[in-house]
Amino acid sequence: MEFGFLVGSIVKILALLAYIYGILWVMAQPSRWVKAGGLIVAFGVVQLGLTKFGNFQILNSFDSGLLFQASAMTMVALGLNLIYGFNGQFSLGQWGFYGIGAYTAADITYRWVNGDARGLVVIAVGTILGAVILTGINKLLNQIRGVPVMSAFTLYLIGSIAAGYVAVMAGKLLFPVFQPLLGTNLEPGILATGIPLQVVFFLAVILAGVFAAEISFLLGVPVLTLGSDYFGIATLGFTIVVNVLMVNSDTILPFPEMKGGRGMVGIPKLTTWFWAFFFMIVVIVIMRNILRSSTGRAIMSVREDETAAKAMGIDIAGSKLMSFIIGSLFAGMGGAIYAHFIGFLSPGSFDFLVGFNPLIIVVFGGLGSMTGTIAASFGWLFFLEGLLRVLLGQMGTEAPTWRYVLYPLTLLLLMLIRPQGLLGTVEWGFLKAKEVLVRQKPKPASTDTPAVQA
Amino acid sequence: MENNTSSPTILKVEGLTKYFGGLGAVQNFEMVLKQGDLNGLIGPNGAGKTTVFNLITGIYVPTRGLIEFDGTSTAGREPFEITRSGIARTFQNIRLFSNLSVLDNVRIAYHPHAGYSLTDSVLRTKRFYVKEDELTEQALDFLAIFGLEGIQNELAKNLPYGQQRRVEIARALAANPKLLLLDEPAAGMNPKEIIELMDLIHFIHDRFNLTILLIEHQMRVVMGICRYITVMDFGQVIARGNPKEIQANQRVVEAYLGKGAGHAA
Numbered sequence A: 001m002e003f004g005f006l007v008g009s010i011v012k013i014l015a016l017l018a019y020i021y022g023i024l025w026v027m028a029q030p031s032r033w034v035k036a037g038g039l040i041v042a043f044g045v046v047q048l049g050l051t052k053f054g055n056f057q058i059l060n061s062f063d064s065g066l067l068f069q070a071s072a073m074t075m076v077a078l079g080l081n082l083i084y085g086f087n088g089q090f091s092l093g094q095w096g097f098y099g100i101g102a103y104t105a106a107d108i109t110y111r112w113v114n115g116d117a118r119g120l121v122v123i124a125v126g127t128i129l130g131a132v133i134l135t136g137i138n139k140l141l142n143q144i145r146g147v148p149v150m151s152a153f154t155l156y157l158i159g160s161i162a163a164g165y166v167a168v169m170a171g172k173l174l175f176p177v178f179q180p181l182l183g184t185n186l187e188p189g190i191l192a193t194g195i196p197l198q199v200v201f202f203l204a205v206i207l208a209g210v211f212a213a214e215i216s217f218l219l220g221v222p223v224l225t226l227g228s229d230y231f232g233i234a235t236l237g238f239t240i241v242v243n244v245l246m247v248n249s250d251t252i253l254p255f256p257e258m259k260g261g262r263g264m265v266g267i268p269k270l271t272t273w274f275w276a277f278f279f280m281i282v283v284i285v286i287m288r289n290i291l292r293s294s295t296g297r298a299i300m301s302v303r304e305d306e307t308a309a310k311a312m313g314i315d316i317a318g319s320k321l322m323s324f325i326i327g328s329l330f331a332g333m334g335g336a337i338y339a340h341f342i343g344f345l346s347p348g349s350f351d352f353l354v355g356f357n358p359l360i361i362v363v364f365g366g367l368g369s370m371t372g373t374i375a376a377s378f379g380w381l382f383f384l385e386g387l388l389r390v391l392l393g394q395m396g397t398e399a400p401t402w403r404y405v406l407y408p409l410t411l412l413l414l415m416l417i418r419p420q421g422l423l424g425t426v427e428w429g430f431l432k433a434k435e436v437l438v439r440q441k442p443k444p445a446s447t448d449t450p451a452v453q454a
Numbered sequence B: 001m002e003n004n005t006s007s008p009t010i011l012k013v014e015g016l017t018k019y020f021g022g023l024g025a026v027q028n029f030e031m032v033l034k035q036g037d038l039n040g041l042i043g044p045n046g047a048g049k050t051t052v053f054n055l056i057t058g059i060y061v062p063t064r065g066l067i068e069f070d071g072t073s074t075a076g077r078e079p080f081e082i083t084r085s086g087i088a089r090t091f092q093n094i095r096l097f098s099n100l101s102v103l104d105n106v107r108i109a110y111h112p113h114a115g116y117s118l119t120d121s122v123l124r125t126k127r128f129y130v131k132e133d134e135l136t137e138q139a140l141d142f143l144a145i146f147g148l149e150g151i152q153n154e155l156a157k158n159l160p161y162g163q164q165r166r167v168e169i170a171r172a173l174a175a176n177p178k179l180l181l182l183d184e185p186a187a188g189m190n191p192k193e194i195i196e197l198m199d200l201i202h203f204i205h206d207r208f209n210l211t212i213l214l215i216e217h218q219m220r221v222v223m224g225i226c227r228y229i230t231v232m233d234f235g236q237v238i239a240r241g242n243p244k245e246i247q248a249n250q251r252v253v254e255a256y257l258g259k260g261a262g263h264a265a
């Protein structure tokens, strides 16, 4: 039994790696049809595994749990790799943004299925208006120039509060309009079931990401100027503050439905494999498209050498802020996926100690390797929560605790043997940088061809 | 005073002073560069040459003084904005993006004017592909000029020293500057490489219609290619003139060889 389980687990981990490789390979194919078809097949294979045929199911509920968690973790960890691995800013704030995303999305759908449209309306109006106001202020400040960071931050903060106020007002105003369409928890209205509910969930994931991104902008403006070490400490503080707010969400914050330290129950379990897969692929594509572009080169140049980047005309502060915002966007979306898979949010899951998990995954997979992060997110969960937990569980009730000794040791060993992480900077298929091998155009006849508009 | 008297002024530095604590690294530095100049800035180690570069490019904020590039003062501008206005530089101790490919090192220079937006990149629009191909072609052209063809996919850190120097100059040139600042480009090179480098500097100067200011520590190098030379010692300008005048200047010889050595040399 134990031996069989061990072999089975290892096979599962290897199958997952092959699966990831296959997805990245098919996404690298030039034909759109092959790409789309391949992705549908990749989605379908797992979906089939999750489907019950009578009593038979290839992936049991334990496996599927790990699968969903891993896809959420992939999104969070990719975001962190963008911030830390590619841009070089050591951040411990990722878990805070993950938590913000989880609670934000959960609040939207929880209220929705309980006949309250305010969650969606307030967050939607707030984030959209917030985005407009923040970019407006940003444009203005770029024109005025030389505004001290703290003054800029104050302006942004005032703008955000204004957006929040308008959003709450809009919520109050529109609340009665939606009420008849939403019904109650027991008798859902037409908007609270079926496709409309799926649409709301989709919006909730996006809005949770955008909301987390906006918070990260507000945090990033003052804090990113500090330099990497201080930035790490400040973002750790942020994660702790977010956690404290969660614990007291029903007392010092006006959110009784979040139930503070007791945890938020009754979140509709809307995360299907379709959504988890869909959003994971979206995150992978967005991140890869950014990294393999001029913006991506700018982001990496900041990690490599800030002084040289400045001398090449790179806006260091802007580049750091952008990576931080996009990384947090991914974290927020990951949180939303997690919340609607697990159906229950406890502040304990967002403790800063747990927050080291994405960091470990990013380092384990290889700083600056997207492939490494994806593989490590899946491998790590299946290894730690799947294999080790069950295996140790058979040795006694307390034995699973040993995994918290075993996996730091694994990490330590890896750092000694392979400090660049499991995959270093290796990328697979779709994620590979396009190598420019030969000139696309015939070589210019003479060196007088204007390479530069002199 | 320069030989390009008729050309427009591109850089004007007046009363430039920089203190680090009590140390006057640069004091009352003055300099005028005309369009098309290829001038030298020399002086013994610690004279303040690199500091002058850092002040011009905005890495350091001057304690006092005025820097005017292309008719406008650079005061209060971020280094990246100064670069974008047309000043590119290399560094005394090479500063390449070590873990990026040679091609990417050069392509970074195109970032401020890549011609496509973040949205274009995320959605992979036609514009993205067209512009990205265009700038890749241009970057490859630069690599070809510098004899770096075929190594575009190598990581910068894996190149030999001489090639790294050339990549750094190629990168600076790709930024399409009006003024190029070279900080001891010959450092660490053997005599053969130095001769090649000097030819290269001559070549790019003519080909791209550039204004170049060259820092050198070894006098021999500048004498060969610069028409006009400024000499610094202990943060101050101690001499100016053409190579002949500089070689004959008593204070310069003393600065390089120590007091009293002038007669012996």
Ligand SMILES: Nc1ncnc2c1ncn2[C@@H]1O[C@H](COP(=O)(O)OP(=O)(O)O)[C@@H](O)[C@H]1O
Pocket: B020, B023, B025, B043, B044, B045, B046, B047, B048, B049, B050, B051, B052
């Ligand atoms: N960032 C700095 N902080 C303190 N002192 C500096 C700094 N940069 C340069 N200096 C000092 O300024 C003087 C001039 O240095 P530098 O401009 O590098 O000389 P050079 O390039 O002519 O060899 C030296 O004494 C150096 O130690």
Ligand SMILES: [Mg+2]
Pocket: B049, B050, B051, B092
């Ligand atoms: Mg120097």
